[in-house]
Amino acid sequence: MVKIGDIELPDFPLLLAPMEDVSDPPFRALCKEQGADVVYTEFISSEGLIRDAAKSTMKLDIYEKERPVGIQIFGANLDSMLKSVEIVEKSGPDIIDINFGCPVKKVVSKGAGAGILKDIDLMVSLTEAMVKHTKLPITVKTRLGWDHDSIKIVEVAERLQDVGCASIAIHGRTRAQMYKGEADWRPIAEVKNNPRMHIPVFGNGDVDSPEKAMLMRDEFGLDGAMIGRASIGYPWFFREVKHYFETGTHRAKPTMEERIEAARRHLQMSVDWKGERLGVFETRRHYANYFRGIPHFKEYRQRLVTTDDSAGVFQVLDEVYEKFGDYQFV
Numbered sequence: 176m177v178k179i180g181d182i183e184l185p186d187f188p189l190l191l192a193p194m195e196d197v198s199d200p201p202f203r204a205l206c207k208e209q210g211a212d213v214v215y216t217e218f219i220s221s222e223g224l225i226r227d228a229a230k231s232t233m234k235l236d237i238y239e240k241e242r243p244v245g246i247q248i249f250g251a252n253l254d255s256m257l258k259s260v261e262i263v264e265k266s267g268p269d270i271i272d273i274n275f276g277c278p279v280k281k282v283v284s285k286g287a288g289a290g291i292l293k294d295i296d297l298m299v300s301l302t303e304a305m306v307k308h309t310k311l312p313i314t315v316k317t318r319l320g321w322d323h324d325s326i327k328i329v330e331v332a333e334r335l336q337d338v339g340c341a342s343i344a345i346h347g348r349t350r351a352q353m354y355k356g357e358a359d360w361r362p363i364a365e366v367k368n369n370p371r372m373h374i375p376v377f378g379n380g381d382v383d384s385p386e387k388a389m390l391m392r393d394e395f396g397l398d399g400a401m402i403g404r405a406s407i408g409y410p411w412f413f414r415e416v417k418h419y420f421e422t423g424t425h426r427a428k429p430t431m432e433e434r435i436e437a438a439r440r441h442l443q444m445s446v447d448w449k450g451e452r453l454g455v456f457e458t459r460r461h462y463a464n465y466f467r468g469i470p471h472f473k474e475y476r477q478r479l480v481t482t483d484d485s486a487g488v489f490q491v492l493d494e495v496y497e498k499f500g501d502y503q504f505v
């Protein structure tokens with residue numbers, strides 16, 4: 176059994192990665208239904224939170240049905256991070272996760288996200304202070320290092336563990352790599368193989384098939400897989416991995432009916448949560464994947480991503496079902 180603090184998880188849990196503008200409550204709920212064992216919010220700026228920026232505080236909403244859920248925050252200022260912990264606690268998450276991995280310039284230039292990989296002492300002291308400031312488990316998501324020449328992830332992980340970090344998820348790329356090349360899981364396995372490590376070590380990066388998840392478990396010996404892009408518009412990825420682990424065979428792809436049903440519920444939950452305009456707008460990015468592979472779908476895809484009101488999108492989904500209901504996905 177794998178444990179994050181007191182939270183008991185099945186063997187080799189599957190975690191939905193934090194993803195900006197993707198890992199919102201409706202999407203997390205769908206992933207949870209399809210087998211994600213832990214879900215994370217997208218990253219939330221600690222500076223935004225303490226200024227009560229509406230955009231940041233809305234990201235704190237969580238549904239009961241998605242638990243256990245981690246709220247992820249980022250920042251590099253101790254005071255702001257501690258105040259954010261207090262704000263985040265009020266939403267009642269199960270976990271608070273610190274983003275020490277975001278590679279984008281506007282974040283790293285402030286020393287936050289992956290920027291902190293240049294100052295490991297600060298990374299450790301921030302984590303320690305946050306652990307002491309809350310009873311919730313503090314977890315960390317990070318990258319291998321700033322660049323190839325400065326990978327010290329084994330030492331970093333051990334130090335984070337020693338100050339009370341409850342689990343660590345490691346994306347097998349450096350900041351310098353951004354999203355290029357292939358994720359390298361070998362340094363993550365080194366972290367896991369360190370005999371002093373006892374907290375869960377989760378692997379992340381490029382898990383896009385059940386076979387790869389199995390490789391991460393069996394060849395690299397990691398404690399669980401954090402899954403990002405493979406789940407976008409495809410929450411069924413989690414159950415497909417689990418089915419493969421249990422049976423060694425591939426589960427049938429979701430039917431058209433299931434896809435339509437997921438798209439409808441996704442849209443409805445988004446509209447209920449964010450309101451009509453934003454709900455319609457922000458669900459658009461998922462449709463291409465929900466219906467990937469259907470021939471001659473272009474016209475419908477176009478209408479799904481340009482129709483401005485939810486009633487109109489529901490209508491298009493009905494038409495999709497009428498026209499393609501018998502389509503067999505392989």
Ligand SMILES: Cc1cc2nc3c(=O)[nH]c(=O)nc-3n(C[C@H](O)[C@H](O)[C@H](O)COP(=O)(O)O)c2cc1C
Pocket residue numbers: 192193194195196197216217218247274276277316346379380381382401402403404405
């Ligand atoms: C659209 C998008 C948004 C992301 N936003 C975040 C984020 O808010 N916090 C974070 O820690 N990582 C974020 N990431 C990185 C992912 O969590 C993950 O580390 C990365 O995509 C590699 O995993 P994958 O190959 O399974 O996608 C984001 C990635 C994508 C594609």
